[in-house]
Amino acid sequence: MNSAPLRIQLGWDEPATGERREPRLNVPIALGRDFNGMPAQIQGRSISRMVLNSLEVSRFHVLIDQDSSGLVIIDQNSRNGTLVNGTRVAINTPTPLANGDTLQIGPYQIIVGFALGTQPSPPSSNSPIFFNPNTGLPDPNQPSPPPVVPVGGSAPISRSAFPPPIFQSPEVAVQDLHATGLSVGEVDYVAVGAGLGSFIWADLLRIYGVKSSQIAAIGIESKPYSRYKQLCLNSQIPLHERLRSNSDSCPDNIWGWPSYALREAWHDTVRGRVGNALGYLWQVFSEPTFAQTYTPRAGNVFDSIDREAQRIGWDKMFRYGSVRSIRKTSDGRYAIAFSQTTTGQRNHAFLVARYVHLAIGYPAIKFLPDLQAYREKTNDFKSVVNAYEPHDHIYEHLEKYGGTLLIRGRGIVASRIVQRVYEARHKNQQIRLVHLMRSPKPQGNKFGTSQRQVEHHYEFQPFNWPKACWGGELREMLEKANPQERQRLLADWGGTTTADRRDWKRIVQEGLKLGWYKIEFGEVERVEREPDGIITYIQEKNFKGQMRLEANFIVDATGLDAKVTANPLLNDLVTQYNLPLNPLGRLSVSNDFELVEMRGSRGRMYAAGAITLGGPYAAVDSFLGLEYAALQAVDAIAATKAPGIHRLNCVSSSLQWFKWVANQMP
């Protein structure tokens, strides 16, 4: 037996969040669902046990060990089997494993790597790009946000310190706020963010009877869809293109009727395009089985939000400002410290509120560590970009001069880029596309008696979660589960998927056949700028050498980062009040989306959106998911007999719906 234990690295993306895990473990390694179900020792050697949280993974699924021939994997008679490079391995038989092999265990796709220590490995966590707090745009030069509350208890109270030192304690008295001399407003309801989450919550409050004078929405953009629209446009979803959202997920209409399909069908009928109209109706009737899923045009959604914002008096509720900190007040409410600084004028203020709603969205954009290293080394922010950064110049350049674009990551954003490149090729045939995926995906995730479809390593799902996660049996299942079970369910239902669109599938097939689109697999070692372009070096399997991928541009389509600690406001709140985080590192919320630890004698705090993923609801980051979160929260508030709010029943719901139709304020 070898004296020194072999150490290998396993790498995979967490299915529920897409976060990269790359632990280094000593062989022998046991992988399974249940830590205590795996043996601690074998033949006197201690086993490294790694838990993969999914119902599709057996309690003790595989053992990775080394014998005279090298590294081997032994399936421990698992229920769903194990795939190595797409081939199922025989149970209880040692199967050799080579460097760079891909294991598929349940929804986990794990890449095996040896040979550590020869290269300095890039930082294992994805580096974020933060949104500039003043412009709201992703800003690669935006440094990691400074701590919120100025530290140093002995500092004198000065007007330049904001939030003031009284914010260093967990409770502030309202009279102390007045004593700072800054303006102190009081409302019943405050929505922090003023984005889609805040809009949907405020909309529901208005429908439940609350007056617009009692609601304040603090944010930096007056239109609730501003950031969302900007991210859409950046990631190549122009206004006429369709979002990945259901027909009856209407941010402007809590009832979901008339749905976007009905509205578009009506619109087309009235303009004589009856064929199109019937097409949309057929889609919503037969989707997804006999017809492609209908999704609304981005422009139509934004227009509908404009109409509803006008109807509920959103501009009376919106207040420009960037919330810096929130503290409980001694009378059971919340003090919100926000900055209204514009160029040339420093302006700070406070709002005291009974009910606070946090929906600030994604604090940052994720960036692959090797691409981040490249950008820092070369200061080149134009050729290597994240798909959510504005990068139209890349397509303009390709259309004029041709070239090669390399996409990293697979998923809905990657599909949009593929479509955009296809359209660019109509102007210039000298454009080539290389799609670099970490590993092949021969099979889709399984759950119970169903499985997702895969074609050309693209895994299909109409929306970002299985449809029943919004209001069906899967929603119920997740809500009833305990935190451990929730992690499993999210892993099984999650993963990177894209929409099953005929036009996209046709583009992929044509591209592969004609050769302008290639799919490559591999782990990136480093990215360098060389005379013939940007070179991505990929470690080839079995040490056969390195693969070089040349490109003129690289687009990182791996997504957005929602770790709570990336946002200074949330980080401060979590630290000050010891708020628990759920297993995915986001805010832990109750079934009503309440931050229970923040409850005051006269007030409550709620959260919604991406910052709550990992709790009782999966589809938090979606229009309909935000509506569900708002319904839960507002119903809970109504139950506390809060001022001016009446729970919606059959009669009031119908009445409010008619008001919506007639465009009358609620």
Place this chain on the structure above:
Amino acid sequence: MTPTLFGRWQTRLFLLATVGVLVTLPFSLGIISPGADPVFFWVLGYVALFGLFWDVLYNYLQKFRWDRDWPAALQLLAGISEAIFIACGVKLLGLPNVARELPLFWFVIHYSLVWLGVFIASQSLMRILFPRWRFKGGQWL
């Protein structure tokens, strides 16, 4: 639609008891069909009764779908199957209180109108009356 079993039952019973009854009235009073005949109400009753068992089957079949959804097209196929089942039951085995000589033509007209009414109501009316209904798998209670 992404219903749960209880949601299916609750929605079916509610809609048959409201829209179903409304649509059946003209038939049973003889306004649409020739001659007043309470048999249509019995047919409605059987649709409700058998439907409770059909819903269990649909719920089971739904688990083979990754999205755990039940598209409208499947609802139509289900409706047709249930109609055939009842028609066979009446003609071949005989159901209590439903005459074997039930005119198939009027049965189909009545059943189709009830199905259509219930379908349209489930797409529109249920959402407006019960805004939380679609988030609870069809449970309006």
